[in-house]
Amino acid sequence: MTNVPAYDEEKLGEILSALPPAPEAWVKWAQEIPNTRRRLERIVERADADEDFRRRVIEDPETALEEFDVVAHAETVEILRRRLDADE
Amino acid sequence: MDMDAVQAMGMRVEPTDAQLVARCRTGDPEAWNQLVERFSRYVYAIAVQAFKLSEHDAEDVFQEVFTRAYEHLHKLRDDEAIRPWLAQLTRRLCIDRLRAGSAEQLEEEVEIPDVDDTIGRLDESLAVHEALANLPDNCKEILDRFFARDESYRTIGDALDLPSGTIASRISRCLTRLRGEMEGRNRGASPS
Numbered sequence: 001m002t003n004v005p006a007y008d009e010e011k012l013g014e015i016l017s018a019l020p021p022a023p024e025a026w027v028k029w030a031q032e033i034p035n036t037r038r039r040l041e042r043i044v045e046r047a048d049a050d051e052d053f054r055r056r057v058i059e060d061p062e063t064a065l066e067e068f069d070v071v072a073h074a075e076t077v078e079i080l081r082r083r084l085d086a087d088e
Numbered sequence: 089m090d091m092d093a094v095q096a097m098g099m100r101v102e103p104t105d106a107q108l109v110a111r112c113r114t115g116d117p118e119a120w121n122q123l124v125e126r127f128s129r130y131v132y133a134i135a136v137q138a139f140k141l142s143e144h145d146a147e148d149v150f151q152e153v154f155t156r157a158y159e160h161l162h163k164l165r166d167d168e169a170i171r172p173w174l175a176q177l178t179r180r181l182c183i184d185r186l187r188a189g190s191a192e193q194l195e196e197e198v199e200i201p202d203v204d205d206t207i208g209r210l211d212e213s214l215a216v217h218e219a220l221a222n223l224p225d226n227c228k229e230i231l232d233r234f235f236a237r238d239e240s241y242r243t244i245g246d247a248l249d250l251p252s253g254t255i256a257s258r259i260s261r262c263l264t265r266l267r268g269e270m271e272g273r274n275r276g277a278s279p280s
Binding site for chain 2: 005006007008009012013014015016017018019020021022023026027029030031033034035037073074075079
């Protein structure tokens with residue numbers, strides 16, 4: 001824990017203002033990471049079992065992600081590509 | 089004061105960083121939500137205040153920090169060290185981002201800003217926000233809205249259904265409570 005000197009009320013207010021909230025959508029995206037990961041695993045499992053599906057995912061990962069209710073953000077697409085590459 | 093008494097007063101005792109990390113490792117989704125909530129401002133502020141990244145670059149860094157945190161949380165040797173670990177990770181990714189930007193523009197070498205003072209200030213602010221989290225919800229909300237979200241008395245009054253004329257005195261009372269909370273923490277932290 002960071003030790004903070006005994007500041008008066010005015011200074012405490014000033015210190016609080018140094019940390020405005022991050023954009024809400026970014027926070028929600030980060031909070032969804034565990035769910036997103038579970039859905040990505042399901043895509044990878046299906047791709048392992050179904051060669052046609054794998055080809056479709058590689059050609060158009062965005063659509064595959066949307067089918068599994070995952071927002072196709074660049075970071076997520078990249079993770080999916082890495083997971084599929086790792087399985088090859 | 090025992091936990092029941094604290095809760096009966098409408099106050100919450102937030103888990104420590106180490107407790108939160110340990111719960112995340114067990115796959116507790118609520119713990120992960122809380123961890124993101126606790127550190128999202130900090131990561132964001134390092135990117136935009138210390139390194140002055142654009143919103144677009146800051147968003148990429150933000151996402152990468154939390155993605156890596158989720159992937160590598162089990163590698164953390166000391167659960168209490170999550171804050172410096174996230175700070176270091178954010179710092180590294182911001183520097184990578186600045187270097188990649190300068191390479192794209194064919195600049196020779198990017199100047200990496202000295203961010204130690206700014207991060208020190210953000211550490212201090214995070215500690216005060218942690219103390220704030222232990223105050224009753226009404227204090228937490230009004231102080232956060234006024235200072236961190238920079239909302240006007242009018243906006244706060246509308247959101248919390250309070251007469252504008254009472255906001256200043258409530259803020260003042262809540263700041264006094266926050267000061268008390270900080271003093272209690274400092275007493276608890278000092279060697280006996």
